[in-house]
Amino acid sequence: MTHALEMIPARPAPPTNASRINLARVAGYGILTLWIVLGLALVWYLASSWDPAKIERYGWRYLDGLATTLMLTFGSISLGAILSVPVTFARMAKNPILNTVAYAYVYVFRSTPMLLQIFLIYYGLGSFRPQIEAIGLWWFFREAWYCALFAMTLNTAAYQAEILRGAIESVPRGQTEGAKSLGLPTSITFWKIILPQALIVALRPYGNEIIFMIKGSAVVAVVTVLDLMGQTRYAFSRTFDYQTYLWAAIFYLAIVEALRHTWGAIEARLTRHLKR
Numbered sequence: 001m002t003h004a005l006e007m008i009p010a011r012p013a014p015p016t017n018a019s020r021i022n023l024a025r026v027a028g029y030g031i032l033t034l035w036i037v038l039g040l041a042l043v044w045y046l047a048s049s050w051d052p053a054k055i056e057r058y059g060w061r062y063l064d065g066l067a068t069t070l071m072l073t074f075g076s077i078s079l080g081a082i083l084s085v086p087v088t089f090a091r092m093a094k095n096p097i098l099n100t101v102a103y104a105y106v107y108v109f110r111s112t113p114m115l116l117q118i119f120l121i122y123y124g125l126g127s128f129r130p131q132i133e134a135i136g137l138w139w140f141f142r143e144a145w146y147c148a149l150f151a152m153t154l155n156t157a158a159y160q161a162e163i164l165r166g167a168i169e170s171v172p173r174g175q176t177e178g179a180k181s182l183g184l185p186t187s188i189t190f191w192k193i194i195l196p197q198a199l200i201v202a203l204r205p206y207g208n209e210i211i212f213m214i215k216g217s218a219v220v221a222v223v224t225v226l227d228l229m230g231q232t233r234y235a236f237s238r239t240f241d242y243q244t245y246l247w248a249a250i251f252y253l254a255i256v257e258a259l260r261h262t263w264g265a266i267e268a269r270l271t272r273h274l275k276r
Helices: 023-048 052-092 096-111 114-134 144-170 173-181 186-223 228-239 243-270
Strands: none
Touching: 023 243, 052 096, 052 144, 052 186, 052 228, 052 243, 096 144, 114 144, 114 186, 144 186, 173 186, 186 228, 186 243, 228 243
16 A cells, blocks of 8 residues: 655646726726716716606506506416416326327417417407407497406416426426325325426526516507506607606616616525525
């Protein structure tokens, strides 16, 4: 057996290379400077074009449109979450009929624009007014707000179903096999073991879907729903002031940033046991 007679002497840490100016760094600083200049120019423009009379006349319309946008978005997200559960199980079912119907629903609503879906529901179903009146649902489909909510719900349910299905299937099969080896019922295995892990995986895609629906809800303005974008178009048609659209953009940015930080805090809270 051999052994070392002396230890290798300690060596100093390698010297750190001083940062040098390169093309990528210069380009990055240039783009950052450009964004800062554009931001300052936007602030200057809004400050110099401030008109208290217009704010007093149309400010409440923006707040009303903001409330409509939030109600449409979170209403459709909530209803879509409920609808996505049976669609998810149908997509995962071994029954070919259920699987095919669920696949067709998801495929159609994910492959067509939401604006087209709103048009088909609001304008298209109006062609069947006698039949809809016969079943007592004309009160629902004659209102643009209800049609927009219905179309947005169907749209987001298709996306949420795929998010949930992918999250459930991402859980390793060893989790299910381990639960079976312990003699746990299938329902307990799903609700206590599979679903909690799947929801953690689906948390960030769900946040992205909510942000997508907030921005996508602007299309409902074309069917006379006075959401934030609809009220902005109304204000612009009366003033022809480009500033009206800038304020709408600021409102949308504020909503998305608030939601992003809130969702990030929720995700950090729920996944705190996964961090080392």
